[in-house]
Each structure stands twice: as structure tokens, then as C-alpha cells.
Amino acid sequence: MTSFRTPLNKVRGLGSAKSGVHHWVSERISAIAGLPLVLFAIWLGVSLAGADHAAVAVAFHHPLTAILAALFLLTQLWHMKLGMQVIIEDYVHSSAKIVLLLANSAFTYLLGALALYALVKLSFGA
């Protein structure tokens, strides 16, 4: 089959998006990295179902719980940012697109900040 790559394209290897398949690969990597963490999160959710504040505080005092919960949130936030970016790019073609893409970043980073603060406070607090 004919290759449609120009000589410059072969040298750069990055295509018109300038980042090649980076987004696609990142989506898969965040998914694979998140897979065991999702299982952990489901297990944690089941074990904390209906728990009172004391039980939750005790749970997050354990370093592994806090760290795995943080990793779960970070991988999922990364993955969902990538996914929503694709959704926005697929359906929005007006000037609203840039606004929505910025909102996507803002939303995910804000949630990340809130989540990390809460986890630190839970694990080191009383």
C-alpha cells in the first residue's frame, strides 16, 4: 500500500496534530494504569459503605489506603480529561470549542486539587 507520508513527515514523525499518537497512547496508558486502582476503589467503596466518620478517618490513616486512593483519583482524572477532550472535539466546532476545552482542563485540575487536599487532610489529620 502506498505510504502517504511526506519526507518531512517521516523525519518529524508527528503528523498534523504535532504530537502524533500521544493522546491516543496516553488514553490507553491511563486506562491500563487505572485498572487495578479502579478495582481497589470498588473494594474501598464496598468496605466503607454506610461507615461513620470515625471509620473513614481510621481507614485513610493507613498509608496504603491514602496513597492508592490518591493514585486512583489521579489516573482517573488524567484519563477522563483525555476522554472528554475527544468528546468536545467530536461534537463542537464553533468558537465554543476552545472555551469547553479550557473548562475541561479547569474542571479536572480543580477536582485534583480538592481531592489531594482532602486525602492529605484525612491521612494526616485527627
Added chain:
Amino acid sequence: MAQNTPTARPLSPHLQIYRPMLSMMLSIMHRITGAGLYFGMAPLVLWLVAAASGPESFAVAQAIAGSILGQIVLFAATWALIHHTLGGVRHLIWDMGYGFDLPGVEFTGRIIAVLPVLLTILIWVAAYFKG
């Protein structure tokens, strides 16, 4: 750039002519569950913040989570998470080059349609008997 909004051109019909097939439905469900989980992250993070803010705020958060609407949302979110995760595994299998023949797609598709429901029920039964 902004003033060049393209004139509305007719698109190739799809929803008007295709009978809903499992493959189509699972594809859009994968996107819908993904978007749902995206927004569902906000209440989850807020729940964590409430837990970190002390027993009073946490009691409010648990009351919301324990309400009928809260339980319905949590149940749907559990299903969405499992559906999206298993569907994602199916995507990863395709990315590696396996299972992309028609019988394989139909077979794995049926699994994705049924298994998440069973696992959701299982998880909720486990949580109910634990608490």
C-alpha cells in the same frame, strides 16, 4: 477563524436508517458512561472533602449518599464504572489486534451487555451485607 463558520451541509444519514445494533449501542454507551463518570467525579471528590472537613459535614454527605436519590445515583454510577471499564478492556483487546472479527465482536459485545449488570448487583449485595 471564527467568522468562517461552515454552512450547514446535509450529513450522511445514520440514525434515520440503521436499525439499532449491539455494536452501535455499546459504542455510544461507552462514551455516555465515560461522560457520566466524568461528571460523577465531582460528587465523589466533594464527598472526600466532606470527610476531611469533619464529622458534621461528613454526616451531611452520608445523608445525601444514603437518600433514595443518592442510592439510585450510586447504583447507576457503579454500573457505569463497570460497563465502561469492561468495555475499555474490550477496546484494549482490539488495540492489540485480537477479536476484531465479526463473531468475536458479537461475542464480546454480549458479554459487555450482560456482565456489568450482574457484577453491579453482586457488588451492591456485598456492600449491603457488609454494612
